[in-house]
Amino acid sequence: MPDQLSIAEEMILAPAELTDTKLATVLGQLLRPSVDYADLYFQSSYFESWSLEESIVKAGNFTIDRGVGVRVISGEKTGFAYSDDIILPALTQAANAAVGIVKQGDNGSLPAWQVRVSHDRYPILNPLQSISEQDKIEILNHVDQYARQLDPRIIQVNASLVAAYDVIYVVASDGVLAADVRPLVRMNVSVIAEHHKKLESGSFGGGGRSDLSLFLQDQHYLSYADEAVRTALLNLDAVEAPAGTMRVILGPGWPGVLLHEAVGHGLEGDFNRRGSSVFSGRIGERVAAAGCTVVDNGTLPDRRGSLGIDDEGTPTQNTVLIEDGILKSYMQDKQNARLMGVQPTGNGRRESYADLVMPRMTNTYMLAGDYKPEEIIAAVDKGIYAVNFAGGQVDITSGKFVFSASEAYLVENGKLGKPVKGATLIGNGADALTKISMLGDDLALDQGVGTCGKDGQSVPVGVGQPTMLIDELTVGGTGT
Amino acid sequence: MTVEISEHAATDTTAHQELQRITTQVLDEAVRQGATATEVGCSLETGYNVNVRMGEVEVLEYNRDKGVAITVYFDHCTGSASTSDTSAAAVSAAVTAACNIARYTSTDPYAGLADKERLAFGYDALDLDLCHPWQLTPAAAIEQAQACEQYGFAFDPRIKNSDGCSLSTHSAYRVYANSHGFVGAYPTTRHSISCVLVAEDGSGMQRDYAYSSARTADDLFSLQYIGEEAAARAVKRLQAKRVPTCKVPVIFAADVARGLLGSFFSAISGGAIYRRASFLLDSVGEVIFPAHINFTENPHLPRGSGSAPFDGDGVKTVQRDWVKDGVVQSYVLSSYSARKLGLQTTGNAGGVRNIKVNTSDKDLNQLIKDMGEGLLIAELMGQGVNMVTGDYSRGASGFWVSQGQVQYPVEEITIAGNLKQMFANIVTIGNDVDTRGNIHTGSILLDGMTIAGE
Numbered sequence: 001m002p003d004q005l006s007i008a009e010e011m012i013l014a015p016a017e018l019t020d021t022k023l024a025t026v027l028g029q030l031l032r033p034s035v036d037y038a039d040l041y042f043q044s045s046y047f048e049s050w051s052l053e054e055s056i057v058k059a060g061n062f063t064i065d066r067g068v069g070v071r072v073i074s075g076e077k078t079g080f081a082y083s084d085d086i087i088l089p090a091l092t093q094a095a096n097a098a099v100g101i102v103k104q105g106d107n108g109s110l111p112a113w114q115v116r117v118s119h120d121r122y123p124i125l126n127p128l129q130s131i132s133e134q135d136k137i138e139i140l141n142h143v144d145q146y147a148r149q150l151d152p153r154i155i156q157v158n159a160s161l162v163a164a165y166d167v168i169y170v171v172a173s174d175g176v177l178a179a180d181v182r183p184l185v186r187m188n189v190s191v192i193a194e195h196h197k198k199l200e201s202g203s204f205g206g207g208g209r210s211d212l213s214l215f216l217q218d219q220h221y222l223s224y225a226d227e228a229v230r231t232a233l234l235n236l237d238a239v240e241a242p243a244g245t246m247r248v249i250l251g252p253g254w255p256g257v258l259l260h261e262a263v264g265h266g267l268e269g270d271f272n273r274r275g276s277s278v279f280s281g282r283i284g285e286r287v288a289a290a291g292c293t294v295v296d297n298g299t300l301p302d303r304r305g306s307l308g309i310d311d312e313g314t315p316t317q318n319t320v321l322i323e324d325g326i327l328k329s330y331m332q333d334k335q336n337a338r339l340m341g342v343q344p345t346g347n348g349r350r351e352s353y354a355d356l357v358m359p360r361m362t363n364t365y366m367l368a369g370d371y372k373p374e375e376i377i378a379a380v381d382k383g384i385y386a387v388n389f390a391g392g393q394v395d396i397t398s399g400k401f402v403f404s405a406s407e408a409y410l411v412e413n414g415k416l417g418k419p420v421k422g423a424t425l426i427g428n429g430a431d432a433l434t435k436i437s438m439l440g441d442d443l444a445l446d447q448g449v450g451t452c453g454k455d456g457q458s459v460p461v462g463v464g465q466p467t468m469l470i471d472e473l474t475v476g477g478t479g480t
Numbered sequence: 481m482t483v484e485i486s487e488h489a490a491t492d493t494t495a496h497q498e499l500q501r502i503t504t505q506v507l508d509e510a511v512r513q514g515a516t517a518t519e520v521g522c523s524l525e526t527g528y529n530v531n532v533r534m535g536e537v538e539v540l541e542y543n544r545d546k547g548v549a550i551t552v553y554f555d556h557c558t559g560s561a562s563t564s565d566t567s568a569a570a571v572s573a574a575v576t577a578a579c580n581i582a583r584y585t586s587t588d589p590y591a592g593l594a595d596k597e598r599l600a601f602g603y604d605a606l607d608l609d610l611c612h613p614w615q616l617t618p619a620a621a622i623e624q625a626q627a628c629e630q631y632g633f634a635f636d637p638r639i640k641n642s643d644g645c646s647l648s649t650h651s652a653y654r655v656y657a658n659s660h661g662f663v664g665a666y667p668t669t670r671h672s673i674s675c676v677l678v679a680e681d682g683s684g685m686q687r688d689y690a691y692s693s694a695r696t697a698d699d700l701f702s703l704q705y706i707g708e709e710a711a712a713r714a715v716k717r718l719q720a721k722r723v724p725t726c727k728v729p730v731i732f733a734a735d736v737a738r739g740l741l742g743s744f745f746s747a748i749s750g751g752a753i754y755r756r757a758s759f760l761l762d763s764v765g766e767v768i769f770p771a772h773i774n775f776t777e778n779p780h781l782p783r784g785s786g787s788a789p790f791d792g793d794g795v796k797t798v799q800r801d802w803v804k805d806g807v808v809q810s811y812v813l814s815s816y817s818a819r820k821l822g823l824q825t826t827g828n829a830g831g832v833r834n835i836k837v838n839t840s841d842k843d844l845n846q847l848i849k850d851m852g853e854g855l856l857i858a859e860l861m862g863q864g865v866n867m868v869t870g871d872y873s874r875g876a877s878g879f880w881v882s883q884g885q886v887q888y889p890v891e892e893i894t895i896a897g898n899l900k901q902m903f904a905n906i907v908t909i910g911n912d913v914d915t916r917g918n919i920h921t922g923s924i925l926l927d928g929m930t931i932a933g934e
Binding site: 050062063067077354477 | 533536537538539540541542543544545546558559560561562563564565567570573574577578580581582583584585586587588591618641643678684685686687717720725755756757759761861862863864866868869871873874875877891892893894895896897898930931932933934
């Protein structure tokens with residue numbers, strides 16, 4: 001079976017009659033005296049989506065995006081240009097533009113290629129072709145019928161099926177020559193329920209670096225409809241969320257978006273190199289309660305946030321960010337690692353060849369504790385229990401972060417009470433994790449639907465955590 | 481800096497001809513493959529962006545993006561495809577891919593091109609004045625960004641750090657064509673400068689920004705204004721406190737008021753209405769705002785950020801009242817959503833353009849005086865807006881107001897309510913209109929929101 005490198009060479013280089021020798025020539029011309037690093041990033045990506053609405057598959061879309069980005073780095077400076085034509089003249093033109101950021105001088109010499117060997121973090125396949133078009137349509141139609149028969153109050157079902165096949169090839173002035181073949185699939189189901197003129201919505205989905213048969217195993221896709229319908233019906237009965245600072249229990253899995261916002265972004269190397277993060281200069285200090293260990297792990301098999309290599313060819317790793325409450329490490333790409341005098345951590349990512357690399361998260365999660373989830377609920381006199389979220393945002397300088405609950409319950413005297421309407425939770429990243437008082441033994445990762453935005457670039461990520469109790473978090477409801 | 485700026489997309493006539501050729505190829509190819517109707521959008525955008533931080537260049541980035549997006553109809557079955565590779569072979573393959581998809585999608589009687597008589601034939605008689613390429617070298621752009629950041633540092637000694645000052649200039653040429661024989665194309669430019677600064681004192685760090693964006697460089701705010709505004713905004717946030725949970729009036733400052741009214745336009749969009757995914761179902765003809773509120777769209781505003789002669793369906797754009805004396809006049813409709821609802825398109829495929837909100841003659845200070853005690857909201861965080869129910873809960877920061885005066889900065893709180901109630905509770909719209917986005921509104925004073933804090 002061909003490996004990632006041979007597939008990338010065949011798909012990207014061969015049609016343009018490019019070879020690693022020709023690329024070495026282009027790279028060599030970028031290596032002027034003041035240049036610390038340069039790379040060429042080739043990408044060929046195929047994307048397909050199908051969507052159902054009002055019980056028919058109305059739309060399908062197929063997209064091809066191909067191109068090459070050229071990056072030249074000198075200290076804190078980056079020159080960048082790209083072309084959506086993968087041919088030598090366009091590559092050379094982009095290279096000339098990118099290198100314009102540094103002064104003229106003699107060209108340096110390139111070290112021998114260090115070829116990054118293949119990995120088995122996820123299968124080498126094209127998920128667009130993994131099942132027939134008829135089967136794709138059938139999944140969507142079935143999930144629609146299934147959701148509607150679950151409850152007569154379901155008046156609207158939207159479902160989508162998305163598959164992406166992304167092949168990248170990167171050569172860099174440090175000798176790295178690497179390639180990756182990245183499948184990614186996702187399915188979403190959202191419903192609207194109506195009862196006595198009141199409308200509510202619910203949605204659920206899943207995915208990963210796999211093929212579309214992921215959804216077919218045991219008709220797994222129907223469980224997304226179950227969850228979407230359950231949430232919508234639950235919300236029909238929801239009461240106003242409370243307003244104010246209180247104890248908050250977060251469920252396992254997707255609520256780990258808390259970690260992504262509260263500490264994740266603030267631990268990205270670029271903000272810390274610039275000193276603009278609330279966590280800048282705090283390595284070795286306590287930033288979370290004892291017992292809290294947070295990692296960013298790009299190596300998990302088949303996960304949405306996983307990568308075999310990052311977009312600079314660095315192998316991904318399991319990086320301990322916070323260990324037993326103490327800040328241990330930032331997440332780095334090559335440039336920020338070099339400027340901060342540390343090693344890259346395999347977190348250099350870019351949305352596409354037309355975007356700059358930044359330090360980004362992969363799968364960010366907190367390790368399990370010892371408590372049973374029911375023990376944690378039993379420990380709370382008054383508060384809320386939030387099990388599902390819609391997304392979040394952070395100001396990494398002040399550390400203030402938000403995330404919005406889409407399924408939550410009141411907790412009174414150690415027991416779950418009524419469901420409450422969606423509400424935004426707000427906290428301060430610098431101390432939110434120091435207020436964690438109980439951690440469950442039920443670590444779970446999300447279902448594979450997360451997308452993280454930074455400086456206008458979106459990348460797929462994962463989050464996870466065990467059930468946790470935070471003694472003080474502000475809940476933005478309207479109730480008293 | 482030795483690099484020449486590549487040709488501006490807006491004025492590169494060779495590229496324009498190439499894009500026109502591609503649209504013709506797509507339309508011909510689709511007919512050959514059996515499509516009964518076809519539409520195609522084709523664009524080229526060029527430009528660059530410089531980012532300066534702490535006085536030094538951090539990024540010089542050249543952009544050149546092209547793409548073709550194709551939709552084909554086989555009677556009432558739809559397929560679409562897009563490609564960044566505009567070679568004849570790739571475009572042909574994309575048409576094939578779209579046609580292949582249409583073999584599997586279901587018959588949707590409402591799918592298809594816009595009605596021919598609604599298309600913007602003769603659109604080129606309009607001069608919207610949208611194209612003003614900026615003959616600025618990257619070296620000069622870097623100097624401007626450095627100067628802007630320096631104004632910020634000079635403004636206050638508490639400005640200790642920077643997340644950078646950016647200048648970007650882009651120009652684009654877009655063609656839309658369909659098999660009714662409509663071909664529309666026009667060039668546009670957009671230039672922007674933004675500055676992000678970090679203020680620091682014993683209480684910690686705060687970051688804020690200022691920006692300007694315009695069709696012509698002449699309409700940009702001055703470098704001094706942008707740098708000093710970013711600095712002033714960051715410094716004003718230092719020593720922010722929390723406030724107790726309470727129910728008070730609030731003012732949405734003009735730049736966040738835009739988002740509040742944006743939620744209104746999302747809720748009356750045809751797509752949300754026919755999906756029944758809106759808290760404003762059946763709202764046409766209903767009183768949603770107080771009687772003094774009027775919203776008007778002018779899609780032909782010269783140099784307007786949202787101006788366009790035709791919409792995403794090729795339909796002629798027109799001036800229109802959306803809210804008159806507090807009453808909703810129409811849903812925001814594309815050809816498709818209009819057919820679904822048994823109505824006529826409003827020429828809004830792609831959304832509304834240049835909304836003018838009528839204001840009072842009061843400035844922000846007067847609004848603060850009128851409010852007496854409450855919260856002036858300067859920034860909102862998160863996505864906590866439920867378009868189906870109108871439930872609204874978002875993170876906020878801003879300033880506490882009492883006795884009609886700003887007292888201190890506030891952070892780590894939320895504001896919550898329901899949009900329908902919030903729209904009805906609007907008291908006054910200030911005359912401090914922010915025209916940088918698509919909705920031109922002043923600050924908005926409204927009653928009775930829940931603040932969650934200490």
